[in-house]
Amino acid sequence: MSSIPSADAGRPAGPKSAPRRRRPAAAPPLALIYALLLLPVAFLAVFNYVPAASALYHAFTSWDVGEASTWIGLGNFRTMLADDVFRKSLRNLAKLGSFVLVVNMTVPFLVAEMIFHLRQERWRYLSRVAVVMPMVVPGVVTFMLWRYIYSDAGVLTELLRALDLRGWIHGWLSHPKTALWAVAFVGFPFAHGFNVLIYYAGLTNIPTDVLEAAEVDGLGKAGRILRIHIPLILQQVKLLFIVTVIAIVNGFEGIYILTDDGGPGYETMVPGLYMYQNGFTYQKMGYACAIGLAMLLFLLIFTIVVNRLMRTEKYHPGAPRA
Amino acid sequence: MKLTPSSHLWRGLLALVLFLTFFPFIFMVMTSLKDTHQFFHTFWLPAFPLHLENYANAFRDLSRFIWNSLLVTGVSITGILFFSAVAGFLFARYDFPGRSVLYYGIIMMMMIPGVLMLVPSFVWVKKLGLLDTYWVMVLPYVAGGQILGIYLLRGFFSEIDNDLFEAAQVDGAGLLRQLWHVAIPLAKPVLGVVAIVSALGVWNGFLWPLVTTSSEDVMVLTVGMMRYNSRVFGMYGRMFAGYTISAIPLGILFAFSTRLFMKGITSGALKAGTAPAARARPAPRQPGRYASRFHVYLPGVDVMIVITKRIKVGS
Numbered sequence: 009m010s011s012i013p014s015a016d017a018g019r020p021a022g023p024k025s026a027p028r029r030r031r032p033a034a035a036p037p038l039a040l041i042y043a044l045l046l047l048p049v050a051f052l053a054v055f056n057y058v059p060a061a062s063a064l065y066h067a068f069t070s071w072d073v074g075e076a077s078t079w080i081g082l083g084n085f086r087t088m089l090a091d092d093v094f095r096k097s098l099r100n101l102a103k104l105g106s107f108v109l110v111v112n113m114t115v116p117f118l119v120a121e122m123i124f125h126l127r128q129e130r131w132r133y134l135s136r137v138a139v140v141m142p143m144v145v146p147g148v149v150t151f152m153l154w155r156y157i158y159s160d161a162g163v164l165t166e167l168l169r170a171l172d173l174r175g176w177i178h179g180w181l182s183h184p185k186t187a188l189w190a191v192a193f194v195g196f197p198f199a200h201g202f203n204v205l206i207y208y209a210g211l212t213n214i215p216t217d218v219l220e221a222a223e224v225d226g227l228g229k230a231g232r233i234l235r236i237h238i239p240l241i242l243q244q245v246k247l248l249f250i251v252t253v254i255a256i257v258n259g260f261e262g263i264y265i266l267t268d269d270g271g272p273g274y275e276t277m278v279p280g281l282y283m284y285q286n287g288f289t290y291q292k293m294g295y296a297c298a299i300g301l302a303m304l305l306f307l308l309i310f311t312i313v314v315n316r317l318m319r320t321e322k323y324h325p326g327a328p329r330a
Numbered sequence: 331m332k333l334t335p336s337s338h339l340w341r342g343l344l345a346l347v348l349f350l351t352f353f354p355f356i357f358m359v360m361t362s363l364k365d366t367h368q369f370f371h372t373f374w375l376p377a378f379p380l381h382l383e384n385y386a387n388a389f390r391d392l393s394r395f396i397w398n399s400l401l402v403t404g405v406s407i408t409g410i411l412f413f414s415a416v417a418g419f420l421f422a423r424y425d426f427p428g429r430s431v432l433y434y435g436i437i438m439m440m441m442i443p444g445v446l447m448l449v450p451s452f453v454w455v456k457k458l459g460l461l462d463t464y465w466v467m468v469l470p471y472v473a474g475g476q477i478l479g480i481y482l483l484r485g486f487f488s489e490i491d492n493d494l495f496e497a498a499q500v501d502g503a504g505l506l507r508q509l510w511h512v513a514i515p516l517a518k519p520v521l522g523v524v525a526i527v528s529a530l531g532v533w534n535g536f537l538w539p540l541v542t543t544s545s546e547d548v549m550v551l552t553v554g555m556m557r558y559n560s561r562v563f564g565m566y567g568r569m570f571a572g573y574t575i576s577a578i579p580l581g582i583l584f585a586f587s588t589r590l591f592m593k594g595i596t597s598g599a600l601k602a603g604t605a606p607a608a609r610a611r612p613a614p615r616q617p618g619r620y621a622s623r624f625h626v627y628l629p630g631v632d633v634m635i636v637i638t639k640r641i642k643v644g645s
Binding site: 036045047054055058059060062066118122123138140142143147152161196199202209260283284286287293 | 343348355427439447450472505533536537576581
């Protein structure tokens with residue numbers, strides 16, 4: 009056993025693979041167990057399984073509001089391939105997503121390193137508290153703040169005026185050239201609290217003797233980060249990679265608040281927002297379900313592929329390696 | 331770590347990053363205390379006198395939404411904790427026909443992001459006649475929120491020694507008494523984590539209440555903020571006072587449970603309850619820092635791997 013897929017590592021064993029759990033002598037009546045499980049299962053069935061089944065079915069139908077749906081097979085997916093707006097939304101997502109992915113993977117790592125290098129535990133703790141603190145502001149309000157920052161009376165405009173760069177002032181979110189980049193820079197400097205905490209947890213997992221050995225061997229700080237820290241936190245890197253991509257693909261709440269409809273034109277349109285608009289603005293429910301299904305399939309395949317390609321090993325102190 | 335120039339540099343950089351991260355929020359609080367004249371004339375600095383009436387005005391506009399948010403969040407969390415504890419306990423402790431099917435049937439839903447089912451879910455709750463009620467938020471939040479809770483609590487309960495429950499059994503405690511008097515008190519730290527994760531999710535929820543509620547009687551704060559924004563257009567002090575108020579409830583939660591909060595944020599991804607597990611079991615094998623080892627997993631992915639493995643083994 010030299011390589012263990014990381015996702016398995018911390019998983020409590022599944023019900024069937026827990027042989028030590030035997031049925032106690034005085035087992036309660038089965039009817040009681042089922043009665044207690046009835047509510048949770050019923051909730052899940054009604055509010056998760058029914059919509060999921062409906063989404064799956066209606067992805068293959070033409071379904072306008074107030075009308076019965078008609079089966080059109082892969083029609084929606086063919087429409088999608090030929091749909092200029094959808095293709096534009098994919099290009100936008102690719103641009104926006106690759107930038108957001110890179111900065112949200114790297115900056116939090118650097119911040120976690122900076123915190124990890126603080127000498128006193130008190131400061132390390134306070135710094136972690138500080139990076140998490142912005143999360144008490146509702147996400148919606150944070151986006152509203154950024155919309156303000158980019159606005160005519162906003163911080164960016166005032167900053168440029170103070171620096172005597174009046175020529176640069178323009179509507180960051182309304183100009184076709186800058187809108188997508190304005191969206192991308194929301195959250196600057198990207199010290200995302202969740203990501204920092206995950207990286208930091210990874211760094212504290214590295215056994216002290218490994219770090220000390222590296223120091224004794226004369227590895228400099230950069231060498232330690234490159235050759236010790238990064239290889240030993242690959243699990244966290246993989247986790248954040250997956251979580252961040254999922255969040256980018258699904259997240260259109262911010263764009264909805266910043267630009268309302270993916271404008272100017274379709275400059276900030278992303279597939280999620282397009283799905284939303286098809287469902288609630290254009291009333292093309294079947295098409296909306298198809299876009300949702302396409303996004304889900306993409307994410308499932310992506311997750312499986314990343315898990316297959318990035319096999320990470322758990323570090324076993326003292327355990328002989330095969 | 332020696333005190334080298336580079337470590338000064340790192341600390342300076344860290345301070346700069348933190349300052350920039352906080353800047354919008356500092357600006358928000360600062361401007362929330364200005365009137366429009368002060369806003370335009372002393373843009374970058376605090377201005378006196380402080381205009382606390384901005385807060386009174388903002389609160390008057392937002393109090394209904396805040397109350398609705400508190401209600402929806404409170405009821406949802408109660409439901410989530412109740413369902414997670416009961417189902418997690420049953421799945422961990424007892425063997426009954428259909429256990430695996432039910433358990434994986436529940437956990438599998440973690441793979442499907444709710445946002446991708448927005449449209450069919452909306453049509454469905456409309457058919458159920460739930461639009462514009464508290465229920466349209468509470469019921470789906472409980473249904474979705476319980477999944478991670480059941481997962482975490484089942485994991486927690488199956489790590490607890492059976493002896494505790496067997497002792498209770500000998501004393502004549504049935505399933506319900508074991509659950510209430512033994513299991514739930516032990517699981518308090520994990521329940522706390524589930525409560526925090528749920529609170530964050532429900533309080534921040536935006537798209538679902540946006541599409542399912544339109545009456546201000548039941549509208550939650552996130553959606554209400556959109557209306558508030560247009561209502562206070564141009565009145566910057568009042569607008570920022572409203573923004574600041576929106577952060578107070580989670581701010582209080584954060585202040586009173588900082589450690590739990592920080593654990594809660596990552597618990598979707600990091601195995602929760604290292605401490606309670608260590609308490610319920612013999613001392614961990616490795617001393618010192620090794621004991622605080624976190625295992626990384628991603629519930630959805632995890633389940634997928636389990637399921638694909640089962641299919642392989644079965645065929």
